[in-house]
Amino acid sequence: MSKKLHAVISGGGIGGLATAAAMAQRGWDVTVYERQDALRAVGAGIYIWENGLRVLEALGAYEEATAGAFRGTHFEQRDNLGQVIESARIEESKRLLTVPRSALLDALKNACLRAGVKVETRAEVIGATAKGELLFANNQSVQADLAIGVDGVWSRVRSSLGLELLHEQTREGALRTMIPAQPGDFGPEDTGKYIECWNGDRRFLITPVSEKETYLALTCPHDDARGRSIPVDKALWAEAFPQWKHLIDRIGAAPVNWGVYSITRCTAWSAGRAAILGDAAHAQPPNLGQGGGMAMQNGLSLAVHLQGLTDRRDIPDALERWERKERELTEHCQRWAILYGEVTYLPDEIRTRVMRNAMSDPWIAGQVFRAANHSPTGTTD
Template sequence: MTNKLTAAIAGGGIGGLATAAALAQRGWDVTVYERQDALRAVGAGIYIWENGLRVLEALGAYDEATAGAFRGTHFEQRDAQGQIIESAPIDTSKRLLTVPRSTLLEALKNACLRAGVKVVTRAEAIGATSRGELLFPNNETVQADLAIGVDGIWSKVRSALGLELLHEQTREGAIRTMIPAHPDDFGPQDQGKYIECWNGERRFLITPVSEKETYLALTCPYEDQAARAVPVDKALWAESFPQWKHLIDRIGEATVHWGAYSITRCRAWSSGRTAILGDAAHAQPPNLGQGGGMAMQNGLALAVNLEGVTDKRDIPAALERWESTERELIEHCQRWSILYGEVTYLPDEVRNRVVRGAMSDPWIAAQIFRAANHAPTGTK
């Protein structure tokens, strides 16, 4: 017999595992239900800012997640001719690391296993109720004291609870992939930088994640059918960004796809004893590199707000406290991530002036990096 409260989590991604670990470390009996046949990262590389790194420290996953990580010194935007638009040094008092998503997911999985989290694969939740229930095919139901949907942008938990206010996909999307890194990939002027290049409505983002791998994002609007084609039209992208042809030519035959960015907003993040978080609740374009960080941060905050709850009847009030504490910052980050993406559609010369002016403005910089500089609930 156990007096532990139980939690059932739909989704074994970054947000789901961070939430599971945080709850289990606080004495909850937690089970994660993942639709795939294994816990597997979707995507290529990921940015982890100071706020996300503090969450990893709190969960005991920092050392494993950041082993071999790349730490850049500058964010740099460049134009179609390869000329620097703006080169912004990264505040050395605030950490930013980039790693493969698979490395982060493995570290969170191991933190979960150490805390006693159970993982069930090939189990896709197709609905939920406000009574802490997850619904599965063949009329199967899992009853818990708390249910959480961390099941992505097409969340069936969110839909079943009727929480959605908005779910839209942007015109812009990206092909994301990893390539092998070579020692001579970057000249002296490129070393230690995250480089974002613009040419019309196409963007090319270069993100080292380790000594062995570099993450590339090839971004364009939906209407640009040639640029979003898979397999990648390397000649087309090399024509747009000729100075990076040596990286583009290295894109392999691994399965990739062009995916539009999603934005989700909800009237609430919970109903009764069932909650949603991550992309299910607050998806945002990746322009600030905070999607994963926001999911981990919100998962830890949820667990902290439930700390001390011993009666399931007190869970709804705790979930309301959690949302009231966290929502403003997460929506601020979402709003600025959306706004940054809008410069894509400006003429090149206008965009250059806007980016240069914005990145050098202290107030705008404070808004963009507000989440990164935040100490998340439950961290030191």
């Protein structure tokens, strides 16, 4: 019986755990290293489109991750007067579910544990080498057949391998929080919808995630001191979006986090027997709701491309094949997520015309939802 190849992964977030579960299910010995003292979700709610849901099904994490999830029927944009710009129906065959990030992380963690993945916490990774090593802040290191960095936008693995081509923060960021849901929050015309409202360069996104919770994202430029303030300036946001004052007034029971969006691009996704994925390799603004989905599908694809290997010398070629398979779609998704965010800075009346014309155009809609409608490697149609 041949010895299992060993992979070490930096980062116990959504992408890292999805990758770990997929690889362990395909015969790899996998250890995940997380710098925090426990695996915990960063953020509030998360969109999981059809492509991400297919990955969860392939990993055996779908039922747990989506228990009690909200499944919307429409994604709707509204202008500064509260009028509908575009209300796009979500096809039955192209699912979109929203869940708390903590529920998704727990489901992926349990998939990892069932597959035999080992998790080490309080382990701060500060770098990696092309020889499959992870380097730690305590001057220790671990040697494996493959090292993988899924360690976020400020990836130390990416930097140490010399793969970074671009890392920039956008002008825009968001306050994110959860509020308790209450009967009567949505009128008959709003029920079943994800609603994105625009007013000047501020946006307000309303996302039900369950019968008990609703996820809110309050988006504005990073130099909008009042808009980004914590505690949230409820009067400011209620003035901009008066229809939703009853939701805005409820902010405060759960933590509120501010974050500026990041974009990362790399010369390559691997060096020798080390690789990067997720935000470390291809961070994008969350405008298409695909950051987590692309990380999960690229992690599954990585495992598929490495499946069956018995000699570590074959790993670099497999990593190159994986990148060639996935990079074009990933960068397409990133490009359209950036483009979508640019309409924020158009005058209100111009933005309304642009959005209405764009989202009703079949070709543009096809580009925007191309990743969401994709069947990821390792899943079935």
